Amino acid sequence: MRSMLVLLRHELRLLASLGLWVARRRHGVGAGTGFGYARGQGTMMLGFGFVIVIESITMSVLLRNYPAVQRAWFTVDLYTLVIIIGMHAASVVRPHVLDAGSLRVRRAAHVDLRIPLEKIARVRRESRHTHERAEGELNLAIAAQTTVTLELTEPVAHFTFLGRRRDVRLVRLHADDADSFVKAVTQARNARSPLPDVSATRPA
Known part of the structure; x- marks a missing residue:
């Protein structure tokens, strides 16, 4: 029940993200600065959507003599397409x-982790x-890629x-x-509590 x-x-x-996307609004940015991450997955999501459309057309032809099954299949495909578009929309507006x-x-709509700046080492x-997958690590890849690494002072x-x-x-x-993301986070972090001078701790 909980899973449902x-x-x-x-x-x-x-x-809801679809509605925000259409309205060209973003969720939860407020007075802060938003940094997008959805650009890298656009082509992949478009590909998924294209496959669903082709499948729906093909099955409609194959099931033309079974209208009840045809309608049910079309409904499932339409719902799947909406979810795929919604996932991309959530990545854009969040x-x-x-x-x-x-x-x-x-x-997207399933990870939302708030990290206090003072905990960013x-x-x-x-x-x-x-x-x-490793204990104590969180990987939020987009199209199988990450571009920024955050090390924290505590979990x-x-x-x-x-x-x-x-x-x-x-x-x-x-x-x-x-x-730009790394520069902005570094500046914001230093404004609260300067990061240690790593070069001073390295052997000559």
Whole structure:
């Protein structure tokens, strides 16, 4: 029952994201600065949608002598297409958000992790295309790629899609403009508490 409620809430967020996308509005940015991450998945999502459309047309022809089954199949395909578009819309209208006190790391409608700036020890530009699951790490890849790595001073609580808690100390994410993202987070972090001078700790 709980899983069904979680799925329903998620799908409602996707539908709400479609409305925001059409209205060209963003969710949860407020006075902060939003950083997009959806650009890298646009082609992939378009491909998924195209496959669904072709499948729907093909099955409509094959099932033309079975109108009840044809309508049911068309309904499922239409619903799947709406969900795919909703997932992309959620990625567009729910960007990462940097404000005066925290960094809000997001992916579509199912990941929303707020990290206090004082808990960010390091932020760096790092492109990775492979991500193995590891304890204490959260990988938020877009089209199998992350471009930014955050190292934290202490764990923050991340709750999975079904509500299971994971404590993470390292977060990898994707940002369309990773250089600007890293620069902005570094400046915001330094404004609160200067990062240690890493070069001073390295041997000559």
